[in-house]
Every structure is written in structure tokens, then in C-alpha cells.
Amino acid sequence: MARIKVKKTLAPGVRQFVVDAPLIARKAKAGQFVILRVCGEGERIPLTIADSDAATGELTIVFAEVGETTTKLGKLNAGEEILDLVGPLGKPTHLEKFGTVVCIAGGIGAAPVHPIVKALRKAGNEVITIMGSRNKDLMIFEEELRKVSSEVIITTDDGSSGRQGLVTEVLWELIEQGKKIDLVVAIGPVVMMQAVCHVTRDRCLPTVVSLNPIMVDGTGMCGACRVTVGGVTKFVCVDGPEFDGLKVDFDELKMRQRMYLAEEKRAFEEYKITCGGRC
Amino acid sequence: MSEQQVKKTPAVKQPRQDMPRQDPMVRKHNFSEVALGYTEEMALREASRCIECKKQPCSKGCPVNVDIPAFISLIKQKDYPGAINKIKETNSLPAVCGRVCPQEDQCEKYCTLGIKGESVAIGRLERFVADAAMAAGKTGKPALLPATGKKAAVVGSGPSGLAVAGDLIKKGHQVTIFEALHKAGGVLVYGIPEFRLPKQIVQTEVDYVAGLGAEVKCNFVVGLTMTVDELMTEAGFDAVYLGNGAGLPYFMNIPGENFNGVYSANEFLTRSNLMKAYSFPGNDTPIKVGKKVAVVGGGNVAMDSARTAIRLGAEEVYIVYRRSHAELPARKEEVENAEEEGVIFKLLNNPVAIIGDDKKWVKAIRCQRMELGEPDQSGRKKPVAVPGSEFDIEVNTVVIAIGQGANPLVASTTSALNTNKWGYIVTDERTGATSRPGVFAGGDIVTGAATVILAMGAGKIAARSIDRYLKDQPLLTAEEEAAAAVQDKK
Ligand SMILES: Cc1cc2nc3c(=O)[nH]c(=O)nc-3n(C[C@H](O)[C@H](O)[C@H](O)COP(=O)(O)OP(=O)(O)OC[C@H]3O[C@@H](n4cnc5c(N)ncnc54)[C@H](O)[C@@H]3O)c2cc1C
Ligand SMILES: Cc1cc2nc3c(=O)[nH]c(=O)nc-3n(C[C@H](O)[C@H](O)[C@H](O)COP(=O)(O)OP(=O)(O)OC[C@H]3O[C@@H](n4cnc5c(N)ncnc54)[C@H](O)[C@@H]3O)c2cc1C
Ligand code: FES
Numbered sequence: 052m053a054r055i056k057v058k059k060t061l062a063p064g065v066r067q068f069v070v071d072a073p074l075i076a077r078k079a080k081a082g083q084f085v086i087l088r089v090c091g092e093g094e095r096i097p098l099t100i101a102d103s104d105a106a107t108g109e110l111t112i113v114f115a116e117v118g119e120t121t122t123k124l125g126k127l128n129a130g131e132e133i134l135d136l137v138g139p140l141g142k143p144t145h146l147e148k149f150g151t152v153v154c155i156a157g158g159i160g161a162a163p164v165h166p167i168v169k170a171l172r173k174a175g176n177e178v179i180t181i182m183g184s185r186n187k188d189l190m191i192f193e194e195e196l197r198k199v200s201s202e203v204i205i206t207t208d209d210g211s212s213g214r215q216g217l218v219t220e221v222l223w224e225l226i227e228q229g230k231k232i233d234l235v236v237a238i239g240p241v242v243m244m245q246a247v248c249h250v251t252r253d254r255c256l257p258t259v260v261s262l263n264p265i266m267v268d269g270t271g272m273c274g275a276c277r278v279t280v281g282g283v284t285k286f287v288c289v290d291g292p293e294f295d296g297l298k299v300d301f302d303e304l305k306m307r308q309r310m311y312l313a314e315e316k317r318a319f320e321e322y323k324i325t326c327g328g329r330c
Numbered sequence: 331m332s333e334q335q336v337k338k339t340p341a342v343k344q345p346r347q348d349m350p351r352q353d354p355m356v357r358k359h360n361f362s363e364v365a366l367g368y369t370e371e372m373a374l375r376e377a378s379r380c381i382e383c384k385k386q387p388c389s390k391g392c393p394v395n396v397d398i399p400a401f402i403s404l405i406k407q408k409d410y411p412g413a414i415n416k417i418k419e420t421n422s423l424p425a426v427c428g429r430v431c432p433q434e435d436q437c438e439k440y441c442t443l444g445i446k447g448e449s450v451a452i453g454r455l456e457r458f459v460a461d462a463a464m465a466a467g468k469t470g471k472p473a474l475l476p477a478t479g480k481k482a483a484v485v486g487s488g489p490s491g492l493a494v495a496g497d498l499i500k501k502g503h504q505v506t507i508f509e510a511l512h513k514a515g516g517v518l519v520y521g522i523p524e525f526r527l528p529k530q531i532v533q534t535e536v537d538y539v540a541g542l543g544a545e546v547k548c549n550f551v552v553g554l555t556m557t558v559d560e561l562m563t564e565a566g567f568d569a570v571y572l573g574n575g576a577g578l579p580y581f582m583n584i585p586g587e588n589f590n591g592v593y594s595a596n597e598f599l600t601r602s603n604l605m606k607a608y609s610f611p612g613n614d615t616p617i618k619v620g621k622k623v624a625v626v627g628g629g630n631v632a633m634d635s636a637r638t639a640i641r642l643g644a645e646e647v648y649i650v651y652r653r654s655h656a657e658l659p660a661r662k663e664e665v666e667n668a669e670e671e672g673v674i675f676k677l678l679n680n681p682v683a684i685i686g687d688d689k690k691w692v693k694a695i696r697c698q699r700m701e702l703g704e705p706d707q708s709g710r711k712k713p714v715a716v717p718g719s720e721f722d723i724e725v726n727t728v729v730i731a732i733g734q735g736a737n738p739l740v741a742s743t744t745s746a747l748n749t750n751k752w753g754y755i756v757t758d759e760r761t762g763a764t765s766r767p768g769v770f771a772g773g774d775i776v777t778g779a780a781t782v783i784l785a786m787g788a789g790k791i792a793a794r795s796i797d798r799y800l801k802d803q804p805l806l807t808a809e810e811e812a813a814a815a816v817q818d819k820k
Contacts, residue, residue: 314616
């Protein structure tokens with residue numbers, strides 16, 4: 052059980068929780084995630100650790116309400132408990148002084164990018180953060196990322212904030228301008244990560260992506276989270292979640308993420324009708 | 331049979347009592363237990379078949395040497411509490427073992443009656459007394475020795491971890507069990523299906539250990555939440571037992587294994603058992619079972635997967651196994667159950683590829699026919715591929731149940747701990763001691779995927795050693811200790 056200390060709505064359908072989880076906060080490193088369950092009949096879902104403080108024992112998670120479990124989670128209030136919370140899972144981000152790192156955050160990916168930017172800066176890197184979202188209202192973590200990045204460039208699909216366009220266009224321009232880039236880190240929807248790798252592949256720019264397949268246990272026991280990287284099957288929960296983006300089979304990942312689309316839809320519909328309110 | 335007949339007919343001539351079971355046509359559609367258990371009358375009749383021979387070959391065939399004739403004799407006297415206590419002297423999990431032990435390869439294999447006829451149904455009698463004790467609510471709380479002030483950590487809540495925890499608590503030590511999943515019980519909760527081992531029984535065993543005073547901490551991944559080193563240096567544990575099982579699913583490394591619709595048995599069974607996907611959407615975790623399912627493998631895990639698929643509504647379920655019927659490693663009883671439920675056995679077939687459609691969903695499994703050749707190292711005839719014999723079986727779901735290996739999470743984060751080339755932890759099997767003082771191990775993480783009784787037995791051996799370690803005594807086996815005691819008297 053982990054008590055929710057603070058609940059915030061960052062954007063429509065996007066929530067931030069600060070939870071009391073001293074054991075996890077003590078060990079959490081950038082790039083790692085937790086798995087949680089909201090109720091007795093609940094599914095196990097992974098969420099990235101957006102921030103952690105060993106001293107206060109606080110752990111921050113940010114999630115989009117996209118289906119049944121995340122919606123149920125969003126119904127919990129400060130003072131209430133998350134039934135099961137386990138972590139920190141996965142391998143931490145590989146940190147060293149690379150030089151100039153471009154961190155690209157798509158949509159809600161801004162939350163998981165945050166601790167990585169923070170850690171990369173601490174390791175002595177220049178970090179240019181490119182944030183992209185559909186519109187101004189959906190832009191999250193801008194202030195937090197401005198605090199820790201060397202520079203922040205904002206894009207929105209409709210131009211309501213920053214420049215209109217896609218994150219990949221900004222990346223292109225940086226490359227074209229002759230900016231020396233030593234590493235690209237991309238976190239967000241799979242299509243975005245794939246598009247980023249499309250750009251970086253031609254330039255042989257090392258690119259790290261954080262993958263989000265369907266998971267069950269998160270300890271390497273079931274293989275639900277397998278992806279193909281460089282022709283080899285990897286378990287994202289223990290071998291990742293971060294991988295060399297230039298080697299990832301994104302098409303396979305996209306298909307695997309859709310394995311339960313019909314069931315997820317059905318569960319969400321039934322949940323909205325029967326329960327609607329609390330879990 | 332009347333009372334008189336029972337008395338007159340010599341034991342060996344009386345038939346072995348059949349186990350009442352749910353009708354196959356009914357049980358195909360439910361997850362309730364298949365074997366219903368003996369009535370008292372059946373148990374008494376079966377017990378009366380035991381001739382209590384002096385040599386007790388059955389007890390020697392039991393990995394933990396339960397005094398079988400003694401407990402059967404107590405059944406004859408209708409002293410069921412006495413019988414369960416007798417079993418519990420060496421076996422902490424009789425209700426589980428009575429259901430899932432491969433008795434036909436252990437105690438019952440050596441039964442004197444079995445030489446000429448049918449052996450005594452020892453497993454069924456074990457289950458009968460365990461269930462009787464549970465029903466009476468008399469699991470009996472043993473006397474605990476005074477608190478020693480020593481702390482032991484147990485990693486994993488499977489049969490091995492539960493056995494260690496129970497024994498160490500009785501010796502007066504403080505025990506915490508750390509479990510990665512949200513529910514305790516190990517394979518007994520996430521792997522073995524409800525229809526073979528009701529989860530209520532596992533819960534009763536977990537509650538029993540917790541009731542004795544062990545703390546059960548779920549959602550704690552040793553190696554990540556805290557390492558073994560941290561448990562010992564920072565959290566103040568004086569000894570650690572590693573019973574983290576063999577939780578790493580093997581795949582075949584054939585083309586198409588990552589298509590949608592392909593599961594490891596671990597994932598398939600975890601979704602169904604632990605996450606209760608069979609009652610989706612009442613439970614939130616989904617599972618996909620097509621009309622036609624192929625399960626690759628021939629062990630208990632494969633049978634459990636095939637029978638689960640049947641219950642989840644599959645119309646045709648195949649077991650694809652590369653050797654013949656005689657080599658099927660699953661328990662005979664489970665193979666028979668699967669056959670009765672309509673599972674189709676595609677024997678002497680080896681999958682070479684999984685074929686997908688344009689949306690990367692499974693549509694067939696490509697197999698190659700096999701022939702049995704010369705015996706290999708395991709003594710079993712080695713299957714040899716028949717060239718040009720490939721053919722496709724149309725399926726929508728594939729479950730790979732070809733075994734599991736050592737999950738490196740614990741060993742790779744523990745310093746000074748030796749593992750072998752497969753990643754299993756190396757121990758002195760007489761004591762359970764690892765290369766690192768104060769750290770002990772047993773169960774599947776030492777032996778590789780084995781059985782409940784062996785995991786439980788390894789736990790009991792390690793508990794003795796941990797107790798001695800915590801008291802600063804040299805590690806001795808039970809025999810060495812007995813010999814030393816004789817020496818002392820002299
Ligand atoms: C390592 C990792 C880190 C993640 N971090 C975040 C994060 O910080 N914030 C955030 O909002 N989301 C994150 N996700 C995605 C998040 O887990 C899913 O949005 C969530 O599981 C959806 O569950 P649902 O029941 O609400 O929706 P559903 O309707 O069940 O599913 C919506 C989509 O989410 C994915 N999904 C469903 N079930 C699972 C599952 N058990 N495990 C993984 N993915 C699943 C599927 O692709 C599905 O199509 C992360 C995923 C992974 C693997
Ligand atoms: C489907 C199936 C059917 C079977 N059928 C039979 C049968 O009929 N008869 C029989 O005798 N045997 C059977 N077996 C084998 C038997 O279940 C195992 O041999 C036995 O459970 C091993 O016990 P264990 O305690 O060593 O490990 P497990 O039961 O595997 O328990 C290990 C526990 O440790 C936890 N763990 C792992 N890593 C960590 C970590 N880092 N931190 C904290 N916790 C961790 C796991 O989550 C798990 O709960 C079957 C196995 C399977 C999978
Ligand atoms: S989620 Fe089960 S192995 Fe990764």
C-alpha cells in the first residue's frame with residue numbers, strides 16, 4: 052500500500068501523484084518504473100518514475116487516463132492508498148558525460164524525460180530538450196524541464212504554444228545547422244520514437260528510446276514485454292526499458308501493444324456503465 | 331463392498347479406491363477442482379489396504395521421508411489429527427503435496443502392493459487427512475521456542491520459502507518473507523491452475539505461516555527494492571534464504587515467436603491464475619484464446635496450459651511434443667485428464683516456425699515430424715527430424731511450455747554468490763549453504779524446475795542449517811548431528 056500525498060491535474064486527463072513510497076524512493080534512479088494495481092480485481096500496469104526524493108520518501112508518477120486502470124487510478128484522491136506498488140523496476144538510464152544531448156519528449160513523455168534530463172545535466176552534459184504536444188493545454192512539465200535543461204524548444208501541432216510542427220522537424224534543423232549532437236534520447240508515443248530514429252539513423256546519431264510494451268510481472272518471469280532489438284528478443288522490464296533506438300523493431304512493438312485492443316475497449320465501456328464512479 | 335468383505339479379502343486383492351472426479355464434459359467448462367477427494371468411507375477402505383510392511387519402501391521413496399505406514403495406521407484408527415501431525419513432522423504442505431506430488435514416481439512406485447497389483451493410493455490419503463484437518467479448522471499451532479532475537483529474510487514465497495519460514499519461526503527466530511508479486515505462494519498461485527490446486531488451500535498455508543508470526547512482504551523485488559547485501563548490512567538480517575524459483579521462461583528461438591497470440595506458459599498461466607483473466611472483464615486482466623490452440627511441450631506446465639485453454643473456450647487444443655507418449659514428462663494422471671477433456675496429442679512433432687498473418691497475428695504453427703533414434707544422455711530416445719516432413723497446423727494461439735530457467739535478478743545483484751553455468755545457485759545440498767556465509771538457497775533456483783516436494787524438502791534442510799548458523803553452531807546434516815549426539819553421550 053502506498054498513500055497518495057498530493058494529487059494534481061496537469062492537463063485534461065493527465066494526473067500527477069506524489070506518493071509515500073520510501074523503499075522505492077530510496078533506490079529509484081532515472082529511467083526506472085513502478086508497477087501498480089488499484090484494486091483487488093485490478094490489472095498490473097507500469098508507470099515511469101517521474102521524480103523521487105530519498106530524503107522525504109516521495110515518489111512522483113504522471114499518467115494519462117487512457118483506459119480502465121488509469122481512469123480508476125485517477126479517481127483516487129490524496130490521502131487514499133494505491134493497493135499495490137512495486138519497484139523500482141528496470142535498468143536505470145546509462146549516464147556519462149556525452150557532451151551535447153538532445154532529449155525529445157512527446158506528450159506525456161515529458162514526465163519520464165524529466166529525471167533523465169536532470170541526471171544528464173548532473174553528469175555534466177549540455178541538454179537541449181525538445182517538447183512536443185498536440186496543443187498548449189496538453190503540454191505538461193514545461194516549467195520543470197526548463198529548470199533542468201540547458202535549453203527548451205517547444206512545438207505544438209496547432210501552434211498554440213511554441214512553434215507549430217513536429218519535434219522531428221526541430222531535430223532536423225538542429226542537425227542541419229551543424230549542431231554537434233552526441234546523443235539523442237526520445238520518449239513518447241511509439242510513432243514519435245520511430246520517427247525520431249528515422250531522422251537519426253541517416254546521421255548515425257546514437258539514439259536511446261524508452262519502450263512501453265504490455266507488461267504483467269515486470270521481473271522477467273512472463274515474457275509479455277518482449278521486443279526485438281537488433282534481431283534478438285529482449286524483455287523490456289529487465290533488459291530495458293531503454294534501448295538503442297536504431298535497432299528496435301518498432302512495427303512489432305506497435306502490433307504487440309494492440310494485442311488486447313478489443314478487450315481493453317470492452318472493459319472500459321463496461322466499467323463506464325457499471326461502475327462509473329469509484330473502483 | 332460390505333464391512334465383512336473388507337475384512338475377509340486380503341489387502342492385496344482389494345481394488346485401489348478410485349478418486350471421484352468431476353465429469354469431463356462438465357469440468358471442461360469450469361475452473362473448479364477436478365479431483366473431488368475421498369470420502370471418509372473411501373479413505374478407510376483404502377487405508378485398510380496398507381499392510382504396514384516392515385521395510386517401509388514407500389517412506390524411502392518419499393523425498394522427505396514421511397512415515398507413511400504410521401500415518402496410514404492412524405487413519406485406520408480414525409485418528410485424523412494424529413495422522414496429519416505425523417505427516418507434518420517432515421512435510422509442511424500436505425494439502426498441496428497430496429494433490430500435486432508425482433506419487434507414481436515416488437512413494438507409490440515402491441509400495442509392496444504395487445509389485446503384483448496396485449499400490450496404496452498414498453497421495454489421496456495424504457490429501458484426505460490434510461483436507462479433514464483444514465475442514466476442522468485444526469491446522470494446530472505448534473509451540474514456538476523463546477525468541478532468539480535473530481532475524482532471517484526469506485526471498486520468495488513458494489513452497490520452499492514457506493517451509494523455511496515456518497520452521498525458523500518455530501525455532502524462535504524473527505522471519506520476513508519478501509515476495510516480488512502482489513500475492514504470496516509462488517508457482518502454487520501463479521502457475522498451477524485452480525482446477526488442480528484451489529488457491530484457497532495455498533492461502534491457508536500462507537496464512538498459517540503468517541499466523542505463526544512471519545511477516546509477509548509482497549511487492550518487494552529483492553535485487554531491486556533492496557539487494558541481499560543491503561538486507562544483511564542495512565536492514566539487519568542475520569541470515570538470508572533464497573527461494574526465488576526458476577522464473578525465466580524459455581522460448582524456442584524459432585521465427586515468428588513474437589507474433590501476437592504467442593504466449594510463454596508463464597504468461598498464459600499467470601494471466602489466468604494470478605490475475606484471474608478467466609473472469610474478465612470482472613477481473614481487469616485480459617487473455618486471448620483463439621478457437622484453435624497449440625501448446626508446445628509435454629510436461630505438467632504444458633498439460634496445465636492446454637487444460638486452461640479448453641476451459642477458456644478453445645474448441646481444439648493440441649499438445650505438440652517432439653517425443654512419443656511414453657516420454658511425456660507430465661504426470662500420467664494429468665495426461666489422462668487432458669485426454670478426457672479432449673486435448674489432441676500431436677506427438678513426435680517439433681515446431682520449426684510460427685506463421686503469422688499480415689497483422690502479425692498467429693495463424694499456424696509449422697511442425698516437422700520426428701522419429702525416435704538412439705537414447706541420449708538422459709536415457710530417453712533422441713528425436714530425429716524426418717527430412718521434408720514439414721506441415722502446418724492452423725491455430726490462433728500458441729503457448730510455449732518448454733521449460734524455464736534461472737532468473738538472474740537475485741544472483742546477479744548479490745556479491746560473493748556462486749552460480750553454475752546455467753545461472754542456478756550453487757549450494758551444499760546437505761545443508762543448503764551457498765558460497766556466501768549466512769546466505770542459503772534451495773528449491774527451483776538451485777535444482778532447476780523440479781517439484782513442490784523437493785523445493786519444500788530443500789527448505790526444511792536449509793532451515794535446520796540457518797537455525798544452527800544463527801546459534802553460531804557448525805553446519806551439520808541431521809545424520810551428522812545425530813552421530814555427534816551419540817559421541818557426546820559417550
Ligand atoms: C515501462 C513503461 C512505462 C510507462 N510509463 C508511463 C507513464 O509514466 N505514464 C503513462 O501515462 N503511461 C505509461 N506507460 C503506459 C501505461 O502503462 C498504459 O497507459 C496503461 O497500462 C494503460 O492501462 P489502462 O487500463 O488504463 O488502459 P488500457 O485500455 O488497458 O490500455 C491502453 C493501452 O495501454 C497499453 N497497456 C495496456 N495494458 C498494459 C499493461 N499491463 N502494461 C503496459 N501497457 C499496457 C496498451 O498498449 C493499450 O493499448 C508506461 C508503460 C511502460 C511499459
Ligand atoms: C504450471 C506448473 C505446474 C507444475 N505442476 C507441478 C506438479 O504437479 N507437481 C509438482 O510437484 N511440481 C509442479 N510444478 C513445479 C513446482 O511448482 C515448483 O518446482 C515449485 O513451486 C518450486 O518452488 P520454489 O519455492 O523453489 O519456487 P517458486 O514456487 O517458483 O516460488 C518462488 C517465488 O519467489 C518469487 N521471487 C522471484 N524472484 C524474486 C525476487 N527477486 N524478490 C522476491 N521474490 C522473488 C517469485 O515471485 C515466486 O513467488 C509445476 C510448475 C509449474 C510452473
Ligand atoms: S513483464 Fe513479464 S517478463 Fe517483462
